[in-house]
Amino acid sequence: MYQVSSLALDDKRNAEWDNFVKSSPDGSFFHLAGWQHVLADLGHQGFYLYATAEQEIVGVLPLARVKSRLFGDALVSTPFCVYGGALGSDEVKRHLEQSAITLAAELAVDYLELRYQHPQHNQLTTRIQHATFQCPLxxxxxxxxxxxxxxxxxxxxxxxxxxxxxxxxxxxxxxxxxxxxxxxxxxxxxxxxxxxxxxxxxxxxxxxxxxxxxxxxxxxxxxxxxxxxxxxxxxxxxxxxxxxxxxxxxxxxxxxxxxxxxxxxNSYDFGRSKLESGAYSYKKHWGMVAVDLPYQYQLINASALPNLSPNNPKYQLFIKLWQKLPLGVSQWLGPKISRYLG
Incomplete structure (x- = not known):
């Protein structure tokens, strides 16, 4: 079976991890090991899991914990990124997903979130709130x-x-x-x-x-x-x-x-947008086809899936007040909040 390990920040296998990402059909920029350094600078602990068979990396799953009083406690692949989830064969991905669920339970987070680009054949809950837009150049x-x-x-x-x-x-x-x-x-x-x-x-x-x-x-x-x-x-x-x-x-x-x-x-990725939002319509006007993003979840301590969308009515007053802030104030205060909006 597979051995699952965690990549350290300055791990000697960082380059091997990145080479695996580059060779994987679904490997994205957001799977690269460097994101663990970026997230650490924001104060978030990374758990970059990789599976090996006969000492060779055969699968990876980047994860980081984002915890705050305002927005809850989650283990996410990958925070501040539009794509994530496990890479490898279906068997390896299922093995890494189970390791992530076990880790999430040990950490006692509210939920586990895996930001897959494509549908997966597993038992996790799928919720589609965003679409991505890409086109050839x-x-x-x-x-x-x-x-x-x-x-x-x-x-x-x-x-x-x-x-x-x-x-x-x-x-x-x-x-x-x-x-x-x-x-x-x-x-x-x-x-x-x-x-x-x-x-x-x-x-x-x-x-x-x-x-x-x-x-x-x-x-x-x-x-x-x-x-x-x-x-x-x-x-x-x-x-x-x-x-x-x-x-x-x-x-x-x-x-x-x-x-x-x-x-x-040869390709342009216009990123994700909330379904039927203004940005969603704008990107469609460019002639790009919207492709739903099937993000997946496993509830751990939470009783329901999170709703951190800016369309959530409870955030509307905050948004209106923020729009009125002087730019300098927003630049000073913003980073103290945005670091938790993963």
Missing amino acids: AEDDAAILANVKKKQRAVIRQSLNQQLSYTLDSAIDDFYKTYSESVRNLGTPVFSKSYFQTLQTVFGNKTEILTVRKDGKPVSSVLSFYFKDQVLPYYGGGISQARELKSNDFMYYQLMCHARADKGC
């Missing part, structure tokens, strides 16, 4: 634009006439100011600047920032991840003026073109 800029739905294509063409410019680099300050204003306007607590710096340090050239400017002023910015010939625009947004300028549309289109021409990517 065509061979050149014109073909990429042609693949966008007509209405959104017209918006992109408008953005190209706005005399916008953009840069590609690792500069964090303009990105952070733009992104933090964007999420404040949505009523969402922002991460600390150091969180994004940690992502850059841990993942290096797998990260990149694209910032759009109007007359030299940053108006939209996105931090993207690169993995397996795919680009994932993960943390992005714009200031209030971005809607009028169509600078977010400009940003995502330029990222597609850059990823194809300069990075050799």
Whole structure:
């Protein structure tokens, strides 16, 4: 049978773990061992389980515990990430899932959550609240634009006439100011600047920032991840003026073109969105097909599945109040809350 072990932060098998992720069909950027360092910096204990057969890694399951008085106590694969769950053969995945359930019971958490991309054949409870959007990248800029739905294509063409410019680099300050204003306007607590710096340090050239400017002023910015010939625009947004300028549309289109021409990517992952939300509709306008995300749960001490959605009525007053905060206050207070919104 399989031997299950836990990967230490500076484990000598980190590279072997990552090589297994890269070779697994469902292995994602969010399965990489480096996330354990990112989560540790946020104060969350990682339990990066891997299964071996004859000393060779045959399966992995990244997990971390996120515990707070406000949002409960959960063992998640993987916090702050859209994808997770076990990798390996079906038999190995079931073995790792059982190890995770045992661990969750030992830790006495409220529940176990596995963020699978695809349906699994097991006894866990599946709940679908989000969808992911992906598309292939065509061979050149014109073909990429042609693949966008007509209405959104017209918006992109408008953005190209706005005399916008953009840069590609690792500069964090303009990105952070733009992104933090964007999420404040949505009523969402922002991460600390150091969180994004940690992502850059841990993942290096797998990260990149694209910032759009109007007359030299940053108006939209996105931090993207690169993995397996795919680009994932993960943390992005714009200031209030971005809607009028169509600078977010400009940003995502330029990222597609850059990823194809300069990075050799053949796929674009637009990330997850809550079903039937504004972001969900926006991504559909690009012509991408929504694919449901079958996240799975095992209740441990909780009596019901959690509802941490911003659509939950009990969070509406908080969101409205947060939207009114001065930007500096939201940047100071946000990280104290967002670290638990895994």
